[in-house]
Amino acid sequence: MKKRKLGLLISSVVATGAILAACGGGEDKEKDTSNNAGSDTNTEDAGEAFKVAMVTDVGGVDDKSFNQSAWEGIKQYGTDNNLKEKEGYDYLQSETDADYNTNLNNLLRRDFDLVFGVGYLMGDSIGEIAADNPKAMLALIDAEVDAPNVVSLMFKEHEGAFLAGVAAAKMSKSGKLGFVGGNNIPVINRFEAGFVEGAKAVNPDIEIQRNYTESFADAAKGKITANAMYSSGVDIIFHAAGQTGNGVFSEAKERKSKDPNANVWVIGVDADQYAEGKVDDKTNVTLTSMLKGVHKAVVEVSNAAKDGNFPGGTTITYGLAEDGVGLADSRGAIPEDVLAVVEEYKQKIASGEITVSESLK
Amino acid sequence: MSNRVVNILVPVVSIIIGLIVGAIVMVVSGYDPVLGYTALWNGIFGDSYSIGNTIRQITPYILSGLAVAFAFRTGLFNIGVEGQLLMGWLAAAYVGYAFELPRFIHLPLALLAAAAAGAFWAFIVGFLKAKFSVHEVIASIMLNYTALHITNAVIRNLSDGSFKTPTVLESATLRMPWLREITDNSSLHLGIIVALLMVFVMWFILEKTTRGYELKSVGFNKDAAEYAGMNVKKNIILAMTISGVFAGLAGAMEALGTFQNASIKAGFSGIGFDGIAVALLGANTPLGVVFGASLFGSLKYGALNMPNEAGIPEEIVAIIIALIIFFVASGYIIRLGLQKFGKKKEGQ
Known part of the structure; x- marks a missing residue:
């Protein structure tokens, strides 16, 4: 027994020894890569294409909302400028928050001229990387970092969510609405506040159940939460929860396919989530989606930076007036008269007649 | 085969097998294993x-x-x-x-x-x-x-x-x-x-x-x-x-x-x-x-x-890493195999 253990110990010693010993051979390689890394701060070689990349937060690039929208913006920039994926534009996914710094750094080392960090979670990392690489151009979505080489992109989610609230309150038959949020953080609070204010604006007596799942990646939790809400009579749920929100969709679709007359709706978030709500060719549970123009902002900033007008050190805010937020095409789910009311409120907010709160008191 | 040789061989063999199986996964899913492992190496010791x-x-x-x-x-x-x-x-x-x-x-x-x-x-x-x-x-x-x-x-x-x-x-x-x-x-x-x-x-x-x-x-x-x-x-x-x-x-x-x-x-x-x-x-x-x-x-x-x-998707990477660890952990199987192999030789 003892001998075997000793053997195992020695074997593991040797195993790592082998790995570490091989490390010695890596010396010349190290020089190679450090030479490459040396050029990473030269932002532009004359005549070379302006390259753009992004790092996702833990939601992943196919989260059907936020990260995906940013990636689509980058893809559009890439195709508009005839760049090749991987070379001219690329993304890296983060599995945990420990990966942000490495991923951001990796992209800078590959000579990407502008790197986006997607999500408030990346604020600290962007700040650190910006300080370490003063010549690099960075952009941060949904949080603000005060550094001369970082542009912060913020959205007035509360204005878009207000319209979603108006539409939901007008459409609800039960007088009960639901809100499913991801983490209880300022960005999501803005969605919540706007939605509640919008709904109360057209129906002061409406009941709104609100729940934070504390996760952007837990579809199962989203499904359970939606189940509880629908079961208690809620007929429209607005989610602002990334992948967790996909669970809200699957619960609604399940109910709809079991009972075609079930009055359950979901309002999508960030991107047009019409495809998420598809039950069959005729039925869809997506009432509308609150669009957040991450896509548009990414393209705009990329183009500006390419033309040498990188707005470093500033914060750009996209609201209804700038067309940075809004509602998606409901494809007939919302009747004309309701849309007219929504449009009315949209004008009032855009013109400044109504100011939407950023958080509930 | 002496105990010492076995003790050195086992981990080396198990890592090699793990790398080979990982390489097969990369080839099957259409990626270049050499590029993949170079990227892994550089990711650990690159600079x-x-x-x-x-x-x-x-x-x-x-x-x-x-x-x-x-x-x-x-x-x-x-x-x-x-x-x-x-x-x-x-x-x-x-x-x-x-x-x-x-x-x-x-x-x-x-x-x-x-x-x-x-x-x-x-x-x-x-x-x-x-x-x-x-x-x-x-x-x-x-x-x-x-x-x-x-x-x-x-x-x-x-x-x-x-x-x-x-x-x-x-x-x-x-x-x-x-x-x-x-x-x-x-x-x-x-x-x-x-x-x-x-x-x-x-x-x-x-x-x-x-x-x-x-x-x-x-x-x-x-x-x-x-x-x-x-x-x-x-x-x-x-x-x-x-x-x-x-x-x-x-x-x-x-x-x-x-x-x-x-x-x-x-x-x-x-x-x-x-x-x-x-x-x-x-x-x-x-x-x-x-x-x-x-x-x-x-x-x-x-x-x-x-x-x-190397442009290999995260999901494939996760499989490859898991395979390498799996084979290192199952070194005991390789040890058994080596011992049997050794005994047969001695018997001849």
Whole structure:
């Protein structure tokens, strides 16, 4: 027994020894890569294409909302400028928050001229990387970092969510609405506040159940939460929860396919989530989606930076007036008269007649 | 074949087999294995930045591995390292920003707080086991969830509704400007020294002290230990508590080194659970844990570079890394094969 253990110990010693010993051979390689890394701060070689990349937060690039929208913006920039994926534009996914710094750094080392960090979670990392690489151009979505080489992109989610609230309150038959949020953080609070204010604006007596799942990646939790809400009579749920929100969709679709007359709706978030709500060719549970123009902002900033007008050190805010937020095409789910009311409120907010709160008191 | 040759051959062969199977996966899914492994290699050892971050990744693995290994040696399965780690994480972050003290007091105090928090969380498990025979696996799994939600709630309160605590003060951080400088701004921090010190501590307790001998004896055979006049219950509680110290310190590495704060988590960090694999890879010995953690940490960190440099998707990368670890862990099978092969030859 003892001998075997000793053997195992020695074997593991040797195993790592082998790995570490091989490390010695890596010396010349190290020089190679450090030479490459040396050029990473030269932002532009004359005549070379302006390259753009992004790092996702833990939601992943196919989260059907936020990260995906940013990636689509980058893809559009890439195709508009005839760049090749991987070379001219690329993304890296983060599995945990420990990966942000490495991923951001990796992209800078590959000579990407502008790197986006997607999500408030990346604020600290962007700040650190910006300080370490003063010549690099960075952009941060949904949080603000005060550094001369970082542009912060913020959205007035509360204005878009207000319209979603108006539409939901007008459409609800039960007088009960639901809100499913991801983490209880300022960005999501803005969605919540706007939605509640919008709904109360057209129906002061409406009941709104609100729940934070504390996760952007837990579809199962989203499904359970939606189940509880629908079961208690809620007929429209607005989610602002990334992948967790996909669970809200699957619960609604399940109910709809079991009972075609079930009055359950979901309002999508960030991107047009019409495809998420598809039950069959005729039925869809997506009432509308609150669009957040991450896509548009990414393209705009990329183009500006390419033309040498990188707005470093500033914060750009996209609201209804700038067309940075809004509602998606409901494809007939919302009747004309309701849309007219929504449009009315949209004008009032855009013109400044109504100011939407950023958080509930 | 002599024992020594087998002992050297086994890990080498198992790593090679793991790499080959990983290569097959890459070829089948249409990626170049040479490019893939070069990317992995560069991700681990490519430059001083990678090496710094690889060591940073290894650090908490060593401590969580020690926590699991120590419990195993004393006959306990501490699956609650994750929860103890989260408690330690929060405690270290809190002490790190809430007090203003000179560095030589502040940093040790923050580490001590993390150790105490982890120890307390593990003590509950040991106490329940000793007094009421509650199985430690059940108690510690449940306390993992409890820890996750308690720390989330406390962080929210401490930070006035935000998602993270303030950054720890200069006087409590494990980060050193010169360490960042020599590693090209990586997040390498002093924690590796703490981790290696704990490796020595575990070895010393188990091999050089009477108490350690008792703890091991209880692990080998509880009844025999009791018959020999040892206080089994006391030893169970003590073993869990010491295990919790290691786990709590693993949390401190994240709080004072990697992240410099504690933030709300949607799920477990995974470091505690990976500690189980690290401990088993290291055959539950202190030195073995260092190697297990090195393998785990390097592969985990190096894997980040595979999508970056070789364009291989994360999902495939996860499979390849898992395969390599799987084959290293199943070295015993290869050992059997080699021995049979050797015997046949001798027989001829």
